[in-house]
Amino acid sequence: MNPTLETRPKSQAIEVLLAHLEPVIQISSPNFWLNYSVYLVTTVRQEGSNITSYRLKACNRFRKLHFTPGQHVCLAVEINGRRLERTFSISSSHQALQKHGYIELSVKTQNDGKVTPWLSENIKPGHKVHLRNVSGEFTYHTSDEEQLFLAAGSGLTPILSMLESRQTTELKKLTLLYYVQSKTTAPFIDRLEKLAGEGLSLKIIETQISGRLTREQLKQHANLTKARAAYVCGPAGFIATSQTILKDTIKPERIHFEFFGLSTPKTNDELGYAVEVSNSSGKQSRLTSTGGTLLDELEESGLKPLYGCRAGICHQCTATKLSGRVQNILTNEVSENGTEQIQLCLCKAVSDTSLLITEREA
Amino acid sequence: MNPNDNTTYTTKPSSETLDKFAAELDALKRRTFAKVGTKDARYIRRLIAFQRGLDITSRIVIALGLLAFSGSTAFVIACIGTLGLASAKILDNMEIGHNVMHGQYDWMNDPYINSRKFDWDIAADSNSWKRYHNHEHHTYTNVIGKDRDFGYGLLRLSDDIPWKRKNLWQLLTYLNLSFLFEWGVAYHELAGERIFFGKRRAESSLPISRNALRTAFFKKAGRQIFKDYILFPLLFWPVALPVLICNIAANIIRNLWTSSIIFCGHFTEGAHTFSEADIKNESKGGWYYRQILGSSNIEGSKFFHVMSGHLSCQIEHHLFPDIPAPHYREMKSHVRAICKTHGIPYNTGRFSKQYFEVVKRVLSYSLPNNQSDPVPMREI
Numbered sequence: 035m036n037p038t039l040e041t042r043p044k045s046q047a048i049e050v051l052l053a054h055l056e057p058v059i060q061i062s063s064p065n066f067w068l069n070y071s072v073y074l075v076t077t078v079r080q081e082g083s084n085i086t087s088y089r090l091k092a093c094n095r096f097r098k099l100h101f102t103p104g105q106h107v108c109l110a111v112e113i114n115g116r117r118l119e120r121t122f123s124i125s126s127s128h129q130a131l132q133k134h135g136y137i138e139l140s141v142k143t144q145n146d147g148k149v150t151p152w153l154s155e156n157i158k159p160g161h162k163v164h165l166r167n168v169s170g171e172f173t174y175h176t177s178d179e180e181q182l183f184l185a186a187g188s189g190l191t192p193i194l195s196m197l198e199s200r201q202t203t204e205l206k207k208l209t210l211l212y213y214v215q216s217k218t219t220a221p222f223i224d225r226l227e228k229l230a231g232e233g234l235s236l237k238i239i240e241t242q243i244s245g246r247l248t249r250e251q252l253k254q255h256a257n258l259t260k261a262r263a264a265y266v267c268g269p270a271g272f273i274a275t276s277q278t279i280l281k282d283t284i285k286p287e288r289i290h291f292e293f294f295g296l297s298t299p300k301t302n303d304e305l306g307y308a309v310e311v312s313n314s315s316g317k318q319s320r321l322t323s324t325g326g327t328l329l330d331e332l333e334e335s336g337l338k339p340l341y342g343c344r345a346g347i348c349h350q351c352t353a354t355k356l357s358g359r360v361q362n363i364l365t366n367e368v369s370e371n372g373t374e375q376i377q378l379c380l381c382k383a384v385s386d387t388s389l390l391i392t393e394r395e396a
Numbered sequence: 397m398n399p400n401d402n403t404t405y406t407t408k409p410s411s412e413t414l415d416k417f418a419a420e421l422d423a424l425k426r427r428t429f430a431k432v433g434t435k436d437a438r439y440i441r442r443l444i445a446f447q448r449g450l451d452i453t454s455r456i457v458i459a460l461g462l463l464a465f466s467g468s469t470a471f472v473i474a475c476i477g478t479l480g481l482a483s484a485k486i487l488d489n490m491e492i493g494h495n496v497m498h499g500q501y502d503w504m505n506d507p508y509i510n511s512r513k514f515d516w517d518i519a520a521d522s523n524s525w526k527r528y529h530n531h532e533h534h535t536y537t538n539v540i541g542k543d544r545d546f547g548y549g550l551l552r553l554s555d556d557i558p559w560k561r562k563n564l565w566q567l568l569t570y571l572n573l574s575f576l577f578e579w580g581v582a583y584h585e586l587a588g589e590r591i592f593f594g595k596r597r598a599e600s601s602l603p604i605s606r607n608a609l610r611t612a613f614f615k616k617a618g619r620q621i622f623k624d625y626i627l628f629p630l631l632f633w634p635v636a637l638p639v640l641i642c643n644i645a646a647n648i649i650r651n652l653w654t655s656s657i658i659f660c661g662h663f664t665e666g667a668h669t670f671s672e673a674d675i676k677n678e679s680k681g682g683w684y685y686r687q688i689l690g691s692s693n694i695e696g697s698k699f700f701h702v703m704s705g706h707l708s709c710q711i712e713h714h715l716f717p718d719i720p721a722p723h724y725r726e727m728k729s730h731v732r733a734i735c736k737t738h739g740i741p742y743n744t745g746r747f748s749k750q751y752f753e754v755v756k757r758v759l760s761y762s763l764p765n766n767q768s769d770p771v772p773m774r775e776i
Contacts, residue, residue, distance in 0.1 A: 053507075053508040053513075054448065056508060057441040057442070057444040057445040057509075058444075058445045058448045058449060059446065060441060060445065061445050068507070068508070069507070070708030095569060112434075112437070114433040114434050115432075115434040115435070115436060115437030115438070115503075115504055116432045116433075116503060116504055116505055117505040117506055118435075118503060118505065187555055214445075233702040262534075264756075288470075327688075340603050342527065342530060342535075343530075343531050343534070343535040345535070347525075347530070347534050347535055347717060347718075348530035348531040348534060348535065349498065349499030349502065349511045349526075349529075349530055349718065350526065350527065350531055352499060352502060352511055352512055365426075373505070375502045375503075375505060375512070376503055376509075377499075378404060392512070394603035394604065395603065395608055396606055
């Protein structure tokens with residue numbers, strides 16, 4: 035993983051100085067956000083019923099973007115004064131960037147979300163957005179052997195980028211099974227059919243008619259014994275089912291997958307949520323959250339997060355939530371999925387969550 | 397309305413009254429939070445930009461004035477520059493630093509303008525200040541033995557504190573503290589933890605090692621001394637000495653202003669103190685009530701409120717420490733009205749009046765067991 039969109043690594047002193055002066059620089063260039071790159075929206079396109087593609091070109095042509103097809107990028111916007119960040123897969127090919135200098139992000143509108151409905155309503159050609167941190171391990175590994183791709187709905191986006199970046203000779207060895215509700219409303223069909231014309235073996239499976247993924251169905255559409263590697267992208271359930279079926283014939287380390295979609299608060303929290311914690315020195319740990327405040331649960335698991343009043347007044351226990359949704363126990367407000375500062379003493383996890391905390395030193 | 401409503405009030409309201417009182421304040425808090433947004437983000441960014449500009453312009457004005465002119469012209473220009481630099485420091489410490497470090501702007505998700513990252517132009521290490529100020533002082537406001545901000549371990553401002561001989565000249569101690577206020581703020585936590593002098597505390601909630609506390613103190617203090625007293629004077633070498641004097645003067649002006657505002661917030665005649673027994677099983681309403689009794693406001697213009705970091709709305713700040721401070725101005729009248737309906741005192745007045753009361757209080761507790769208290773100092 036290589037965060038290639040980051041600007042050149044700055045020394046800490048320069049970063050501190052720039053952060054100190056950022057509001058001054060913003061008076062003449064309001065789009066200057068330290069450590070973000072500014073992108074111009076050139077085209078906005080509706081794909082199917084609820085996916086919008088944004089074509090973006092870098093405003094600073096000296097700052098080259100690099101990405102490996104399959105990777106994602108953080109898109110940040112300011113909504114009512116709040117900077118909100120979401121991670122989206124790049125859906126355009128490597129060649130599109132090389133030859134034409136653009137990338138595309140295809141965003142599924144989550145109706146109960148804060149960011150995606152705002153994007154589809156507010157972002158028009160000519161607007162500027164901020165990107166940072168291209169990352170992701172879900173990338174294509176070149177191979178002479180047959181490879182299988184499984185995509186469900188908007189989970190196609192990283193796979194589309196991988197496939198469109200391949201040469202025709204390579205495409206002939208690849209099979210894509212694309213699960214959609216119905217072909218008429220499904221996005222990206224024209225682009226996939228073009229790839230099929232170049233040699234990709236394409237099966238579009240309409241879940242309305244054929245139902246969800248099963249072993250028999252998979253066997254019927256793909257030659258499982260020949261495939262040496264698989265790439266799966268879709269909702270959690272889709273990934274779990276595919277893994278169970280695929281691991282009979284494909285080595286587990288060759289089943290690449292990426293979870294897609296908004297993690298939703300579950301009503302049944304008996305099993306708890308997985309909380310991944312890293313501290314400022316990079317130490318990682320995991321725990322299961324079962325409904326207590328994150329501060330209590332981190333302490334129970336043996337961590338020593340910084341805290342003060344334990345009542346939401348002093349902000350000593352403020353930590354960075356990298357992903358996941360949490361609920362404020364005083365206001366019952368449920369957060370969004372993206373990166374945010376949260377008070378550990380006031381929050382409980384309502385989905386799997388990833389945190390960056392500061393620990394006590396003594 | 398009589399600004400000293402509290403003189404007429406002595407007994408603690410019933411728990412039902414306090415519950416109703418808390419519900420009304422909570423509702424006001426929710427209504428205000430709903431209004432927080434783009435305007436506040438723009439305000440704080442613009443203010444920071446203005447402050448940065450004022451800081452550097454003032455430093456240049458001081459140096460150019462001294463380099464290009466002589467005699468009284470140079471003196472006047474240097475004075476103007478010094479006032480500008482002092483104002484920049486006041487804005488940085490109060491309306492920006494104090495409020496950002498309270499978490500008032502954490503909702504913006506800005507990677508730098510937040511309570512964890514922001515650092516201020518003052519000798520005190522921001523992490524140390526956040527520990528004792530946000531936690532100790534704001535949770536245990538004016539609780540004797542818990543809130544070390546009450547008299548800063550130097551002044552006797554209540555009969556709950558045993559009288560010592562040194563209290564006789566505590567007005568001088570107070571003036572000293574005012575002049576050197578930033579060092580008092582910087583040394584506060586180290587004094588409490590007895591890092592250099594005194595017997596080590598048996599119990600300490602210090603989340604870092606004593607060594608780390610000492611290192612952070614020297615690091616921040618060293619950086620401030622280097623910046624104001626070495627780097628900038630040397631940058632303008634031929635006038636290094638007068639530049640140094642201007643920088644010292646700017647820091648002193650800032651110290652006098654900040655300490656005066658802060659003392660008016662908690663040590664006026666009517667500001668109550670509490671014992672640890674008072675806060676056992678305290679309800680939300682009880683906490684709100686204690687914050688109001690322990691704080692006092694200063695009346696003034698919008699400019700005055702901004703220059704005091706809205707600590708002139710000390711009562712609102714103590715009730716809602718993480719609401720962006722400019723909203724305190726509009727909340728004031730609502731809080732006062734809520735207090736009035738429940739018969740709870742609300743201490744407010746002009747700066748001169750409040751400051752006079754502070755000096756009076758410092759003086760009156762210089763002597764042992766002051767019996768002439770105009771107000772009962774303890775709530776039972």
